[in-house]
Amino acid sequence: MTVNEAAKIIGASILTEGTDTSREVREGYTCDLLSWVMAHGREGMAWITVQTHMNVIAVASLHDMACVIIPEGISVEADVLGKAAEEGISVLSSRLTAFEICGRLTQAGIGAC
């Protein structure tokens, strides 16, 4: 499934401009502890987190993740989105909770790592 297709399933808007949303999402993960994600993150992952600061992009980029998904409509600052675009990481925003996002994406066939 692509980032674009995943976005549709969870009713998300894509906040970043110019990133490759046709990228394949290989698996999903959710956690707000950065060290934990650093230890378990993988290439092509869709990562759901309520953290929205610059370091989320650093972690996603170090793992070459497919996208970061921000739940519950939490706002993300423009400079963070700018950095994400620069690094080629799509940032998605959904009104759903992390729990609902995981449920829908799992049902749609995205696996866990």
Place this chain on the structure above:
Amino acid sequence: MSILKEEFPVEAMDFVTAGEASAQIKRLLKKLGVDAGVIRRLSIACYEAEINLVIHSDGGKLVLEVDSNEVTLISEDVGPGIPDIDLAMTEGYSTASEDVRMMGFGAGMGLANMARNADRFDISSKVGEGTTIKMYFSL
């Protein structure tokens, strides 16, 4: 024989550029054609070291050295040091402040992640002076 040696300064409590040095190091190693598995392990260890410099030290640097059969990554800082290294290495132990934890740092997994991902891991610290961590990755 050293192929490359480069230093990356890291500032204390600078959360905007935190992670930049690790990103730069990853790009450098990719350009040199280093094995993807080694890059992955080194990136994890490097990021944890960099974040520790940001949240625990008064400032320091990462030093990357690449030679034909090994990559060495050194984290050196000036700062409070670590009084009990065994305790600090215990997963879940963290002295990070509440503010820093709210950002998702301070899980107490950093040193353990470094030790797990490096082929060799050396840590030395002097209270009131600073901490030096040396990590080696075989090629």
